[in-house]
Amino acid sequence: MNRSLDPRTAQEISRRLAEFLAVAPDRVRTRREPAGRGGAGDQPDLLLSAGGYRFPVAWKASGQAAAVTMAIQCIRRFADESDGKCIPLVAAPYIGEVGRRLCQEAGVGWLDLSGNARLVGSGLRVNIEGKPNLFKRAGRPRSVFAPKSARIARWLLMNRDHAFTQRELAKACGLDEGFTSRIVGQLEEQQLLSRNADGAVKAARFDTLLDAWREVYDFSRHHIVRGHIAARASDETLRRMSEQLNRCNVAYAATGLAGAWLWTAFAGFRLVVLYVAELPGEQACRDMGFHETERGENVWMVRPNDAGVFQGATVRDGISCAHPVQVYLDLKNHPERAAEAAQALRKNLLQPDHA
Numbered sequence: 001m002n003r004s005l006d007p008r009t010a011q012e013i014s015r016r017l018a019e020f021l022a023v024a025p026d027r028v029r030t031r032r033e034p035a036g037r038g039g040a041g042d043q044p045d046l047l048l049s050a051g052g053y054r055f056p057v058a059w060k061a062s063g064q065a066a067a068v069t070m071a072i073q074c075i076r077r078f079a080d081e082s083d084g085k086c087i088p089l090v091a092a093p094y095i096g097e098v099g100r101r102l103c104q105e106a107g108v109g110w111l112d113l114s115g116n117a118r119l120v121g122s123g124l125r126v127n128i129e130g131k132p133n134l135f136k137r138a139g140r141p142r143s144v145f146a147p148k149s150a151r152i153a154r155w156l157l158m159n160r161d162h163a164f165t166q167r168e169l170a171k172a173c174g175l176d177e178g179f180t181s182r183i184v185g186q187l188e189e190q191q192l193l194s195r196n197a198d199g200a201v202k203a204a205r206f207d208t209l210l211d212a213w214r215e216v217y218d219f220s221r222h223h224i225v226r227g228h229i230a231a232r233a234s235d236e237t238l239r240r241m242s243e244q245l246n247r248c249n250v251a252y253a254a255t256g257l258a259g260a261w262l263w264t265a266f267a268g269f270r271l272v273v274l275y276v277a278e279l280p281g282e283q284a285c286r287d288m289g290f291h292e293t294e295r296g297e298n299v300w301m302v303r304p305n306d307a308g309v310f311q312g313a314t315v316r317d318g319i320s321c322a323h324p325v326q327v328y329l330d331l332k333n334h335p336e337r338a339a340e341a342a343q344a345l346r347k348n349l350l351q352p353d354h355a
Contacts, residue, residue, distance in 0.1 A: 005045045005059040012113055013057060013091050014048060020117045020126050021051050044078050044088075053121055054086040055109075063092035063112060065212035066190035068099035069205075072106045073191070079108075087121040093135035098211045100129075144186045145213045147221070147306035151175060152183050153213055156193060156203040157325045158312045163200035173308070210325070210350065217329045223303040225279060227292045229272075234258070237272050237299065242319045244280070244288040251277035253313040253320045256300070256334050259327035260341035262316040264348050267337055273300045273330070275309050275322060324349040 010030065018025040028050040044056035056078050058071035071090040079088040090103055090110045100118065103110040111117035115131035145153060151173035155164075164172070170180040184201055187193045192212060194204040203209045231237040238258050245252045253259075256273030260266050279301060285291070290299060304310075312323030322330070324345055331342040 009059070009113075010046055013046060013059065013111070016111055016113060016115070016117070017048055017050060017055065019115075020111065020119060020128065023050055027051070044075055046091075051124075053124060055089050055119075056086055057089045057091050060090070060092045063095035063099050065096075065098040065102060065208060065215050066192055067092070068095065068102050068110075069208050069212075070191050072102060072108050076106060076108060085122070087119060087124070089119070094133040096215055098215045102208070102211075143216060144183055144190070144192070145216050147304075147308065148175070148179075149183045150213065151306070151308040151311065152180065152187065153192075153209060154308055154311050154323075154325060156201070157206065157210055157213075158323055160203050160206045163196050163198075163202040165198075165200050169201070173311075206350075210328070214329055214332060217332055219330055219332065219334070222275075222305050225292060225301045225303070226294050226297040227290050227299045227301070228296050229289045229299050231289070234269050234272055234298065235261075238274075238319060240288050241272065241274060241290075241299070244284055245274075245276065248280055248284050250280055250284075251310065251320075253310055253322040253326075254316075255302075255309075255322040255327050255330045257331070257336055257338060257341055259321050260331060260338075260345050262319060262321045263324055263327065264341075264344050266341045266344040269341075270298055270336060271300065271334070272298060273302060273334075275302050275304050277307070277310070279303055 010032065014028045014030050015025050018028045028048055031047040045059040046057040048055040048057060056075055058075035060067040060071045068090055075088040075090060079086055088108050090108055092112050094114045095110055095112045095116065100110060104118065109119045111119070114134040115128065117126055117128050119126040143149065152169055155169060155173050166180050166184055167177060169184065170177045173180070184193065188195070188201070192204055192209045193201045195201050229237045229240065231240065238254065242252070253275045254262055254273070255275055256271065257269035258272045261269055309322060309326055312325070313320055315321070328342055328345050328350060331338040331345070
């Protein structure tokens, strides 16, 4: 039983289901802690009945990808072992795009307390989306994908075919072993990594780990200096910046659309985005023709919130470029054709054979 499911929340789930099925609230029968065949982890948090349908429900206090994955595994096992027909549901305060897709791929329905749902069964099809998140919290809770913590997820994604001891992870990511142990424990609790017989860990499922990180990733948390460089083409701007930063011995890595272009030659681009270990001085900026402005900007120099963004950076066509995992994350909510570039990058480089 999920301890975060209090009676008031259970009542709200029942009320929402009645709303989606267009029946009176008292027509939804609610049962807590139903008997099941599996262990405690296989039990749904609620068993609802309405309109001739049975709905075993797995509740999560968060609708992020990692939590939804755990709920799917639980409720799917129960539904597979259950006698009779039922429509398994994942429920949360709000379920985002990634969580919804995971449910659909697993053949599991979902609903959230913000008013969105997808319920599909024999003679039943309810699909309601577009309702805003009514449960946004101020601030940012600590997460396995916080800037420093995310070094571990990044390393596991970059090396998805290999398992690492916690000591190896700590050394590779430049973290102390105690901190690494805490983050690994949280990732394991969220079923985002798995252990082999020797205790070494690896990404449990590449796609789920990448999606879970991308769902909460926010590029704007880096320090972004926007500006303009006059040039005939964006690749000329990129090379001019690369040459100047090399002369100044400033570590850098292209990302965003410029990074995607270096990795996949996907389309042209206007905006050049570079991570820089330190912002170049005034003379270096003059030498590359950069002047700070937000009008007509075609360059972002980005001081990252953690040096981990440089993990896996490599030289492509003479230019330092961030690893495809980092470039893919950074393309989220970028302008121009960033969404298409992210799809191309994932299709070509972030599939199992390439990860």
